[in-house]
Amino acid sequence: MECFRIDESGYTGFDLLNAEQRFQGAAAIAITDQDAARLISEHFPKLQAPELKYRALSRRPANHPRLLSLQRDLLTHYKCVTYVCDKRFLLVLMFADYAVEPFYYERGLDFYENGQNYAMASLLSVAGPTLLGQPAFDGLLASFQHAVKDKTPEALNALVSAAQATKWRELPEALGPLAQYAAPECLSAIATPGVNTDAAFVVLQSLISRMEVMADGPYRVEHDQSKNLRAYHDLLQRFIDHDNEVEFRQSEIATIKFPLKLTEVTQVDSKTSPAVQLADVMIGAAIEAGNNLAGLRSGGPDPEAVLSLYSDNQFIHMIPSIEFEEQRHFRQGTQAAEVIDYFSANFHAPREG
Structure with a gap:
């Protein structure tokens, strides 16, 4: 069964005003651990660390061409989607x-x-x-x-x-x-119970809308065992368990339909999963590019070079846009009210922020 590996970055729970982490996002890649290990070996043959970590690699300018080359290979040859939002x-x-x-x-x-x-x-x-x-x-x-x-x-x-x-x-x-x-x-x-400002729900909705399109049939998800991903794990399981037959149009390019093709979500140790490590590289690069373009950070690969690697259907972003006519066309005829009502009724269970 096809497997998408997921990793996240920038999660701060209910606090969307965290000055140190302006952006939040996640990446999903359909790649086997065998292919991932081969790519890591090809692009970083002298890697000594126990696992590939984007943050550590991006600190050294000598690694920037290798990181860009690795991402180019992933985006060219594998099913990928990355989502980033301005919290x-x-x-x-x-x-x-x-x-x-x-x-x-x-x-x-x-x-x-x-x-x-x-x-x-x-x-x-x-x-x-x-x-x-x-x-x-x-x-x-x-x-x-x-x-x-x-x-x-x-x-x-x-x-x-x-x-x-x-x-x-x-x-x-x-x-x-x-x-x-x-x-x-x-x-x-x-004041409605269950209404919260946790962005994990929004991130996952967007990732799932693309994974459902990219997957040829039933598929599963693997992600790291980190504390931050627990919220994602619980939400994914609730999406999997939801068996109502319903479909919504969210934008010009995005729909979501239940029941999902997604059938299983499991947690793994990223140290033993080269594929999850590559998901870390993809989301790490996207978040760093966003921070650089916003003038919040410096360093890492050229952000324009990073973003130029993506095709339109591989990158989803939520940032303010005052191109109102363009946005009106993009969201014309969408079922936003129905989506919010349905998801609020079926998925927003009360939990601590």
Whole structure:
């Protein structure tokens, strides 16, 4: 049975404002341990470490050409997908989903039509600090994250106060539901058990949508035994166990259909799995490229060279975009509202952040 190996990077649980880790993502590769070991030997014949680790290799400029060559081989000859999201943008998108959308839903408006939620979140991400005031906007996001986690009346009241402390009249369409009306429907959505700001769910949804397309038939997933991947493991198992027959269109290029072709998920020791080590290389390179392009870090292979290796269907990213017409076309006719309702009802079980 075909097997995709998965590794992640940048996981910080509920905290999407972690300044040290702006990006989160995961990579999946359909490759055998035998092929992976051969590629590692070919590209790094003098490797002395017990396992291939991207972070250690990227520190030495002499390794950069080898890392690029290895990734080129993987992306050319094997089924691969890499997903990277800007966690701050994802938090703003969640704000739009829970602190804004219910207000419009109660008034009969489809906030998700043609990706309007993405447009608003992008506008807030790009222009929010300037229009609303940088410290106040940062405080709003922190208060929203805290309210989603704690769900107490005190945390919800603090969120309303944080919205009122911004220059919310500059963007009343986005901030008015909280700042002007303290909309009970929005506060109720935030306080719903199971609603959280953990990005693992979003990352896995995207990976699965591509693995399901790439897989020729039933397939399985292997991943490392790291603590961070426990959240991914539990979610994957819940996806596997879900046997309802349903299909949703998420964007111009992405759909998700249940039951999945995915039949099994297992944990392995990365030291004994060359294939998992290559997944670490793929996601490590993508996250480092994102940090470099955002001006947050320096070092490692040329980020433009890294990203140029990918074809369009091998790389998924979630970052703000103010190309509103392009985004409208990309998300036209999608079932975003139905997807959120369905996944909230079937997969968002309460758990600690």
